[in-house]
Amino acid sequence: QDFDAPGVQKEKHSYQSDVARLRKIVINRLVFLFSVPTVAKRLTIVSTHTSTQCCGPNRDIFLRELISNANDALEKLRLTALTDKSIWDGTEPLNISIKAVKDEDGKNARLVISDTGIGMSAEELSTNLGTLAKSGTSDFLAQAESSDSTGTGNLIGAFGLGFYSSFLVADRVYVASIPPKTARNPNPVQNVFSSNADDSAFEIFPDPRGNTLGSHGTEITLYLKEDSLEYLENDKVTALVNKHSSYSTAFPIYLFTQTTEEVPDEEAIAEAAAKAAAAAASSSAEAAKSTPSEEKDSDEAIVEEEKPETEEKKEPEPPKTKTIVVDDWAQLNALPPLWQRDPKNATDEDYELFYTAFWKDYTKPLSWTHFSGDSESGTSFKAIIYLPGKFDDEYWKQPLAYKSEDVKLMVKRVFITSDLGEDVLPKWASWVKAVIDAEDLPLNVSRETLQSTRFLRQLKSIITKRILQLFNRIAEDDEEKFKKILEVYGSIFKLGAVEDFKNRDKLINLARFSTNQRNYTSLDQYLENKKQGQKQIFYLSEMGKSTEDLAQSVFVEKLHARGYEVLLLNEPLDEILVQNLRQYKNIPFQDVAKAGLKFGDEDVEKEEKEEKEEQTERYAPLLKYLKEHSKDVVRDVVISNRLVASPCAVVADSHGYTGNIQRMMSAQTKKESGNNAYMHEFAKKAKVLEINPRSPLIEGMLRRVQRLPAEDEERDEELEAQINEAASILVDGALVRSGFEVPNANLFFTRVDRVLRRSLGVDELAPTDTSVKPAPPVDPEVPEEGYPPEFEYPPGTEKPGIHLPDHMKDQVSIEMEEIDDDGNTVVHDEL
Ligand SMILES: Nc1ncnc2c1ncn2[C@@H]1O[C@H](COP(=O)(O)OP(=O)(O)OP(=O)(O)O)[C@@H](O)[C@H]1O
Numbered sequence: 001q002d003f004d005a006p007g008v009q010k011e012k013h014s015y016q017s018d019v020a021r022l023r024k025i026v027i028n029r030l031v032f033l034f035s036v037p038t039v040a041k042r043l044t045i046v047s048t049h050t051s052t053q054c055c056g057p058n059r060d061i062f063l064r065e066l067i068s069n070a071n072d073a074l075e076k077l078r079l080t081a082l083t084d085k086s087i088w089d090g091t092e093p094l095n096i097s098i099k100a101v102k103d104e105d106g107k108n109a110r111l112v113i114s115d116t117g118i119g120m121s122a123e124e125l126s127t128n129l130g131t132l133a134k135s136g137t138s139d140f141l142a143q144a145e146s147s148d149s150t151g152t153g154n155l156i157g158a159f160g161l162g163f164y165s166s167f168l169v170a171d172r173v174y175v176a177s178i179p180p181k182t183a184r185n186p187n188p189v190q191n192v193f194s195s196n197a198d199d200s201a202f203e204i205f206p207d208p209r210g211n212t213l214g215s216h217g218t219e220i221t222l223y224l225k226e227d228s229l230e231y232l233e234n235d236k237v238t239a240l241v242n243k244h245s246s247y248s249t250a251f252p253i254y255l256f257t258q259t260t261e262e263v264p265d266e267e268a269i270a271e272a273a274a275k276a277a278a279a280a281a282s283s284s285a286e287a288a289k290s291t292p293s294e295e296k297d298s299d300e301a302i303v304e305e306e307k308p309e310t311e312e313k314k315e316p317e318p319p320k321t322k323t324i325v326v327d328d329w330a331q332l333n334a335l336p337p338l339w340q341r342d343p344k345n346a347t348d349e350d351y352e353l354f355y356t357a358f359w360k361d362y363t364k365p366l367s368w369t370h371f372s373g374d375s376e377s378g379t380s381f382k383a384i385i386y387l388p389g390k391f392d393d394e395y396w397k398q399p400l401a402y403k404s405e406d407v408k409l410m411v412k413r414v415f416i417t418s419d420l421g422e423d424v425l426p427k428w429a430s431w432v433k434a435v436i437d438a439e440d441l442p443l444n445v446s447r448e449t450l451q452s453t454r455f456l457r458q459l460k461s462i463i464t465k466r467i468l469q470l471f472n473r474i475a476e477d478d479e480e481k482f483k484k485i486l487e488v489y490g491s492i493f494k495l496g497a498v499e500d501f502k503n504r505d506k507l508i509n510l511a512r513f514s515t516n517q518r519n520y521t522s523l524d525q526y527l528e529n530k531k532q533g534q535k536q537i538f539y540l541s542e543m544g545k546s547t548e549d550l551a552q553s554v555f556v557e558k559l560h561a562r563g564y565e566v567l568l569l570n571e572p573l574d575e576i577l578v579q580n581l582r583q584y585k586n587i588p589f590q591d592v593a594k595a596g597l598k599f600g601d602e603d604v605e606k607e608e609k610e611e612k613e614e615q616t617e618r619y620a621p622l623l624k625y626l627k628e629h630s631k632d633v634v635r636d637v638v639i640s641n642r643l644v645a646s647p648c649a650v651v652a653d654s655h656g657y658t659g660n661i662q663r664m665m666s667a668q669t670k671k672e673s674g675n676n677a678y679m680h681e682f683a684k685k686a687k688v689l690e691i692n693p694r695s696p697l698i699e700g701m702l703r704r705v706q707r708l709p710a711e712d713e714e715r716d717e718e719l720e721a722q723i724n725e726a727a728s729i730l731v732d733g734a735l736v737r738s739g740f741e742v743p744n745a746n747l748f749f750t751r752v753d754r755v756l757r758r759s760l761g762v763d764e765l766a767p768t769d770t771s772v773k774p775a776p777p778v779d780p781e782v783p784e785e786g787y788p789p790e791f792e793y794p795p796g797t798e799k800p801g802i803h804l805p806d807h808m809k810d811q812v813s814i815e816m817e818e819i820d821d822d823g824n825t826v827v828h829d830e831l
Pocket residue numbers: 065069070073115117118119120128129134160161162163164218360
């Protein structure tokens with residue numbers, strides 16, 4: 001009896017729109033986009049001759065997905081039964097089975113995948129299989145719809161497509177399912193979900209075969225496409241399960257096998273025995289008849305006795321056997337789970353496949369550690385901890401609020417929970433993926449009791465210690481790999497150092513920084529490289545700026561020229577980190593854009609101090625002038641000892657804002673008033689203009705200022721204007737060089753413009769012809785031209801046109817014709 005037996009009432013349902021999109025991608029594995037310019041003109045593809053077979057081994061993933069769903073259903077049954085024994089009393093076997101079948105005439109080839117899990121009611125069949133609730137699916141849809149066929153193929157392999165991947169290999173799918181008996185559903189019925197690959201709807205109906213699944217479970221029947229008959233081969237299925245699914249479930253997976261065997265043919269043997277008995281009976285009757293004559297002639301009898309035995313005996317009869325077909329179920333995943341095995345016997349590929357299957361993460365992990373141990377509370381356990389190859393999209397949105405669901409706790413190989421409570425990991429490590437199998441915990445431990453066990457409390461330090469050891473080992477042994485680790489985890493080390501006081505030193509040791517001299521410098525390496533007398537760790541920070549740009553900063557030039565190393569911090573967490581740490585191994589951090597910078601090189605400092613005093617005296621008129629001129633921007637003007645080639649720079653006080661912080665604070669305090677706004681203004685002004693006495697520009701300025709008439713003399717307005725302009729440009733330039741914004745960019749450029757004119761010998765006052773043609777007025781006589789309504793393309797689709805992947809372009813020919821609303825071809829005579 002089959003699913004389509006007549007007389008069954010079938011309820012039709014439409015797929016939710018996202019499912020329809022997903023199925024379309026899966027089924028066609030090619031996306032053709034049609035141009036629909038107006039309603040009246042439709043372009044139809046009249047003929048394409050190409051094959052839609054593509055994607056090769058990517059189709060294989062359907063089995064992995066269905067086995068993974070079966071595992072989830074079995075796990076759900078077992079976990080629900082912990083609190084409700086009536087669902088499953090622990091006696092019926094929990095397993096997954098796979099069977100390849102076809103009709104006697106070779107038709108209707110199908111693969112049947114069954115499980116004895118939680119099953120689904122009719123409503124659940126409809127909601128679970130007719131709608132999408134998976135995270136990441138919309139990303140997949142958008143990417144798949146906008147890529148060519150090859151891209152789609154790769155994407156299919158890279159995402160978990162779940163149940164819909166069935167349509168990669170099947171053109172018809174039936175899901176028969178029955179949920180367990182519960183108080184709410186005391187008389188569960190076996191129902192069927194059915195869908196054809198090209199239908200936009202699915203059907204739900206009571207299974208015409210009645211109850212074939214027992215008290216709970218699901219059976220998925222895939223009617224294989226012509227191009228997918230290879231999945232009927234047991235060897236193929238075995239290879240796939242071994243490759244993709246041997247780790248995805250701890251429940252046994254059985255494959256239906258048929259083998260031929262030679263067995264004793266009891267019938268033939270009995271028949272032969274009967275024949276032999278009959279023959280024996282007739283020969284003894286013969287013998288009985290002939291005995292009297294023998295007695296008559298005793299000599300002849302003697303001669304006969306002397307005949308050799310061999311001549312007497314007949315050839316032995318061949319054993320009576322027959323060939324029979326033996327049905328059997330072979331277990332495919334008989335090996336113990338990976339974490340239970342000896343790491344010496346597992347390959348990298350084993351660990352990677354296990355990772356993909358267990359966490360459904362299709363990006364390869366960067367590293368892992370496999371170990372066993374005994375916790376202080378006496379629980380012995382085995383564990384594998386992985387460093388994922390990328391972070392969950394959600395992680396960086398709120399790293400300190402992220403809750404891990406990826407540490408899976410097993411007890412004696414049976415999955416217990418991945419909800420280990422809030423504090424099982426430090427927040428910086430909540431991305432870790434780990435499996436921990438404890439030997440000595442009770443199997444039916446509930447989540448609540450579990451969370452209060454000592455073992456769980458110890459788990460935090462066990463996992464954290466192992467992660468840090470793993471990172472350290474890579475940092476020490478494998479430079480190239482550690483660079484990859486830094487790409488993904490570089491910011492994690494900094495976040496951890498801020499957040500996790502206990503492990504701060506270990507995490508800082510892992511953090512790496514770019515400097516003006518090299519990349520990937522640790523703070524320890526920085527200290528090894530410090531110069532004699534250096535008592536500060538120099539850094540310059542501007543978020544988002546390239547390290548090359550930072551290295552060119554005015555604040556770095558002298559330090560660089562003198563051979564000092566400066567940390568160039570441009571990542572979001574860098575400045576927060578140094579402000580939190582304040583010092584490393586008792587050496588304070590010094591922002592080189594701020595006051596307080598000391599080279600620690602006493603001879604030079606003494607010399608510089610004397611020189612500075614001299615220069616301050618010599619430059620007094622310019623310092624006085626500039627101080628008055630820039631009083632709205634800086635609180636003081638001084639001679640600099642930090643500049644080499646630049647004429648001047650703006651340096652923040654130790655409590656003031658650097659350009660970087662000022663920008664962040666401005667955005668934040670824009671809407672604030674009162675105390676905060678006042679503090680903001682105060683911190684903004686807490687900066688000093690430093691001038692470089694060795695710069696010819698500064699010397700030139702000094703000479704001009706010295707030429708200004710004394711206060712009691714007549715003013716030289718032209719000279720004043722000239723100096724004012726030069727000073728403004730100089731100060732604005734210093735602000736920009738030092739990472740600040742100029743107060744009035746328009747004014748700054750008008751001044752630069754004037755200086756340019758002068759240097760080019762152009763009349764400063766020559767006006768620019770600013771006349772422009774006004775826009776034409778509205779003419780009431782001319783009617784407004786309307787725009788044809790824009791056609792709206794579905795989200796994620798490309799602009800009009802037929803998009804073919806390059807490799808198909810010379811295999812496909814496309815003819816187009818224009819048809820009218822009634823579907824008739826439109827012929828244009830003039831063409
Ligand atoms: N064998 C099964 N037994 C019981 N329920 C199932 C089974 N297969 C699928 N389902 C239900 O159908 C839902 C949809 O399955 P689908 O494979 O499309 O997505 P998923 O399993 O939720 O996501 P993913 O495959 O990425 O884990 C599942 O969440 C589950 O509720």
